[in-house]
Amino acid sequence: MRQIEQDRFLRALRRLPVDRTPIWLMRQAGRYLPEYRETRARAGSFMALCQNPELACEVTLQPLERYDLDAAILFSDILTIPDAMGLGLHFVEGEGPKFHHPIRTVQDIERLGVPDPERELAYVPAAVRTIRQALGHRLPLIGFCGSPWTLAVYMLGGGSHTGFATIKSWAYQQPEALHLLLAILADACVLYLQAQIDAGVDAVMLFDTWGGVLSARDYQHFSLPYCQRIIHALAASPAHQHIPSILFTKGGGLWLESMAQSGVSAVGVDWTMNLCDARMRVGHQVAIQGNLDPSCLFASPARIEQEVQMILQDFGDYPGHIFNLGHGIEQHTPPENVTTLVEAVKRFSVRG
Amino acid sequence: MRQIEQDRFLRALRRLPVDRTPIWLMRQAGRYLPEYRETRARAGSFMALCQNPELACEVTLQPLERYDLDAAILFSDILTIPDAMGLGLHFVEGEGPKFHHPIRTVQDIERLGVPDPERELAYVPAAVRTIRQALGHRLPLIGFCGSPWTLAVYMLGGGSHTGFATIKSWAYQQPEALHLLLAILADACVLYLQAQIDAGVDAVMLFDTWGGVLSARDYQHFSLPYCQRIIHALAASPAHQHIPSILFTKGGGLWLESMAQSGVSAVGVDWTMNLCDARMRVGHQVAIQGNLDPSCLFASPARIEQEVQMILQDFGDYPGHIFNLGHGIEQHTPPENVTTLVEAVKRFSVRG
Numbered sequence: 203m204r205q206i207e208q209d210r211f212l213r214a215l216r217r218l219p220v221d222r223t224p225i226w227l228m229r230q231a232g233r234y235l236p237e238y239r240e241t242r243a244r245a246g247s248f249m250a251l252c253q254n255p256e257l258a259c260e261v262t263l264q265p266l267e268r269y270d271l272d273a274a275i276l277f278s279d280i281l282t283i284p285d286a287m288g289l290g291l292h293f294v295e296g297e298g299p300k301f302h303h304p305i306r307t308v309q310d311i312e313r314l315g316v317p318d319p320e321r322e323l324a325y326v327p328a329a330v331r332t333i334r335q336a337l338g339h340r341l342p343l344i345g346f347c348g349s350p351w352t353l354a355v356y357m358l359g360g361g362s363h364t365g366f367a368t369i370k371s372w373a374y375q376q377p378e379a380l381h382l383l384l385a386i387l388a389d390a391c392v393l394y395l396q397a398q399i400d401a402g403v404d405a406v407m408l409f410d411t412w413g414g415v416l417s418a419r420d421y422q423h424f425s426l427p428y429c430q431r432i433i434h435a436l437a438a439s440p441a442h443q444h445i446p447s448i449l450f451t452k453g454g455g456l457w458l459e460s461m462a463q464s465g466v467s468a469v470g471v472d473w474t475m476n477l478c479d480a481r482m483r484v485g486h487q488v489a490i491q492g493n494l495d496p497s498c499l500f501a502s503p504a505r506i507e508q509e510v511q512m513i514l515q516d517f518g519d520y521p522g523h524i525f526n527l528g529h530g531i532e533q534h535t536p537p538e539n540v541t542t543l544v545e546a547v548k549r550f551s552v553r554g
Numbered sequence: 555m556r557q558i559e560q561d562r563f564l565r566a567l568r569r570l571p572v573d574r575t576p577i578w579l580m581r582q583a584g585r586y587l588p589e590y591r592e593t594r595a596r597a598g599s600f601m602a603l604c605q606n607p608e609l610a611c612e613v614t615l616q617p618l619e620r621y622d623l624d625a626a627i628l629f630s631d632i633l634t635i636p637d638a639m640g641l642g643l644h645f646v647e648g649e650g651p652k653f654h655h656p657i658r659t660v661q662d663i664e665r666l667g668v669p670d671p672e673r674e675l676a677y678v679p680a681a682v683r684t685i686r687q688a689l690g691h692r693l694p695l696i697g698f699c700g701s702p703w704t705l706a707v708y709m710l711g712g713g714s715h716t717g718f719a720t721i722k723s724w725a726y727q728q729p730e731a732l733h734l735l736l737a738i739l740a741d742a743c744v745l746y747l748q749a750q751i752d753a754g755v756d757a758v759m760l761f762d763t764w765g766g767v768l769s770a771r772d773y774q775h776f777s778l779p780y781c782q783r784i785i786h787a788l789a790a791s792p793a794h795q796h797i798p799s800i801l802f803t804k805g806g807g808l809w810l811e812s813m814a815q816s817g818v819s820a821v822g823v824d825w826t827m828n829l830c831d832a833r834m835r836v837g838h839q840v841a842i843q844g845n846l847d848p849s850c851l852f853a854s855p856a857r858i859e860q861e862v863q864m865i866l867q868d869f870g871d872y873p874g875h876i877f878n879l880g881h882g883i884e885q886h887t888p889p890e891n892v893t894t895l896v897e898a899v900k901r902f903s904v905r906g
Contacts, residue, residue: 367849367852367884370847370849370852371849371852373849374849374850374852374853375852414826416826417825417826417847418827419828419864421826453826455807455808456807456808456826456827456831473769473770474766474768474770474805474808475808476771476808479808493769495722495772497718497723497725498726500719500722500727501726502726502727505726505727512771532719534719
């Protein structure tokens with residue numbers, strides 16, 4: 203276990219003073235890096251890469267070789283849980299993730315079991331142990347899972363390409379069945395994150411990628427309570443309660459107060475929210491992670507630096523900011539622009 | 555000109571007391587109606603339908619035959635302006651709108667002219683006059699245009715399928731050229747809306763469909779000021795200043811205060827925003843239009859009625875609410891569910 207007292211990222215998550223603003227990037231290990239593409243090609247498929255602890259470790263560490271980042275994040279996919287439930291995850295080029303056996307009926311939901319992370323998902327804690335070993339205690343390691351709502355979006359066979367019509371039909375027409383699915387997924391997420399913590403991660407993040415497509419009221423019914431259930435279960439477990447947590451609902455800026463009251467250590471915000479407003483709304487309760495638009499990484503170095511300065515100024519000289527993008531780094535991002543970003547955050551955020 | 559004193563929709567736009575909450579629906583004339591599909595087939599293509607004033611009038615009036623709506627909206631497309639600029643609008647099945655000649659260079663922008671609505675866009679005021687004639691003064695008629703930012707998204711050849719990478723590259727790398735394009739589009743929108751008003755519309759709406767993909771700061775640079783320029787130009791013209799206006803930025807809930815300060819009569823909000831919060835934030839300045847999730851129209855009648863009641867309760871018994879969806883009605887919506895919605899709004903909003 204890394205000593206929280208000594209670490210910039212873990213201290214910022216607790217809203218303790220730091221020498222400068224820590225930075226890491228969502229999807230920092232990924233397709234924009236040539237060395238990632240090389241390892242991915244060697245693995246054969248994306249899932250083979252996730253399921254091989256040595257290769258998952260290799261790609262987890264790649265961005266740390268290039269950039270002076272303040273945290274590593276486990277290389278994996280948010281859909282490992284539904285895959286372990288037997289849905290058969292695969293990736294169709296240009297279409298994103300798919301399942302061979304998506305959920306079609308209430309009976310499909312009732313048949314679902316909660317995977318044992320050390321059996322059906324053994325490759326994940328194995329990857330965490332391998333990474334922890336390779337990383338030592340140089341940097342904190344972040345574990346993660348998808349939010350139950352976000353997992354359910356995919357499991358019910360929908361996604362952004364269908365306008366979320368499938369899951370919304372469930373929400374409006376069979377809410378009890380959807381709640382059952384979300385409860386099973388929350389239980390699975392708890393065990394999954396606990397296994398990651400037991401294997402050595404220093405913080406956990408919940409990716410609620412699709413929470414923002416819900417109405418204000420339905421976010422409070424279908425997404426937030428299940429994230430909260432996960433956070434509370436971790437908090438109730440003596441072996442896991444010391445681990446800080448981050449909740450990121452993309453498009454959830456309007457609901458920031460309720461996200462901050464969920465028991466998490468930090469909330470992630472996308473680029474639609476001004477960080478000064480975010481801090482004024484919730485900064486006394488939780489840390490805030492964000493929020494550069496990933497598209498900015500296609501701009502000139504001077505423009506990237508300017509945007510970094512503005513975001514740092516928005517947040518101001520308070521504890522509790524973790525610099526990040528407002529969403530995952532894009533595939534065609536020039537790797538040298540990430541250097542510009544990381545160096546700019548270091549340079550412009552040093553405390554006087 | 556319809557007498558504002560007598561009309562529920564126009565009174566609500568001015569925040570005057572009404573007997574019950576007025577309702578109309580974005581894309582109320584459209585593919586979910588079998589009679590629309592019949593007219594559309596007769597027209598041959600979507601653009602042929604837009605460009606034929608008699609057929610455009612026919613489809614504009616179709617939803618009013620079925621439902622007790624409180625306003626008609628001109629049937630047209632937001633991309634008529636770029637088409638009139640020579641970009642060659644066409645629709646690819648399953649892919650949305652495309653241009654034969656998208657903007658590629660700064661020179662392409664510099665060559666753009668501002669279309670004369672009574673020449674290059676003559677079919678639009680002609681349609682307004684035809685509809686006005688057929689509608690008489692039974693109901694108010696809404697005119698509209700796309701926001702300059704939203705038009706620019708399409709003109710630069712991007713859209714949701716590309717993650718808005720193209721227009722964001724312009725914003726980060728060639729902001730002056732993008733500002734020039736937006737200024738030309740704002741001028742074109744002013745003339746276009748003025749022509750619609752001269753031809754007989756009673757209110758105008760700006761559809762800022764893609765404003766919500768911007769960062770908080772860039773919304774204030776690239777979208778809102780150009781909407782404001784249009785609103786101010788209408789307000790400065792004695793022949794047009796009495797016409798109320800609605801600004802709808804999808805995903806713009808975080809920026810509602812600045813939208814409300816743009817000079818519009820009403821702001822449109824999508825379903826991610828609670829209407830009680832919206833009213834408390836801006837209700838003293840402007841009317842509010844919204845905000846049922848269009849997916850709710852796939853639910854049971856009882857569920858639709860419940861949602862209507864909750865939205866009406868959220869807004870409360872104050873003047874200045876226009877009931878609408880939070881986005882356009884979806885293609886496969888059962889037409890009978892729209893009856894349920896309209897009747898529920900009528901029944902549950904009657905002032906005691």
